[in-house]
Amino acid sequence: MHELSIAQGVVDICQQHAGGRRVLAVTLEIGTLSGVVPEALEFCFEASTNGTILEGARLEIDRVAARGYCRACDLLSPIDSYFDPCTACGASPLEVRCGEELRVKELEVE
Numbered sequence: 813m814h815e816l817s818i819a820q821g822v823v824d825i826c827q828q829h830a831g832g833r834r835v836l837a838v839t840l841e842i843g844t845l846s847g848v849v850p851e852a853l854e855f856c857f858e859a860s861t862n863g864t865i866l867e868g869a870r871l872e873i874d875r876v877a878a879r880g881y882c883r884a885c886d887l888l889s890p891i892d893s894y895f896d897p898c899t900a901c902g903a904s905p906l907e908v909r910c911g912e913e914l915r916v917k918e919l920e921v922e
Contacts, residue, residue, distance in 0.1 A: 815849060819856035822916060823866055830865055830921050837870040839918035843911040845878045845894065872918075878911025 826835050838857075842848050850873050857871045880891040882898035888909060889899045897904040 814847075815852040816856045816860070818848060818914070819853055819860040822857065823860045823864060825916050826866055826869075826919055827864065829919055833865070833921040835866040835869045835919060835921050837872060837918070837920035838866070838916060839872040839874060841874045841876050841913045841915050841917045843876040843878060843913040844892075845908065845911040846914045848914060850875070874917060876910055876913045879909050880906030881909050882906055 822838065822840065826838055840853075842850060842853070854871055854873070861867045861869060878891045879888055880896060880898070881888050882901065882903050884903040885898060885901045887898060887900045889906075891906060891908070891911070894908065895904070896906065898906060
């Protein structure tokens, strides 16, 4: 389960930027094509924060829908996978413009 290493990385990032203050909430952006299972990450985040300045912190996840750009017809449309064709003209592959994100968006500290 790679969500554990991701959760540990998030904890490390937050500790570096919190300046020693207790962290109350963390907001992550997670794209639908990132390969991360939000429920598993939530579980791992709770386990990874024990004994740290993030213990008890609220984890908020903003899901980012994937969108692909079609060069053939200049259309940006929602996609569910890397292999989805253009919804207007059927061309593929589409250029993924968003949906692969995995980043710490916000950090709320005391």
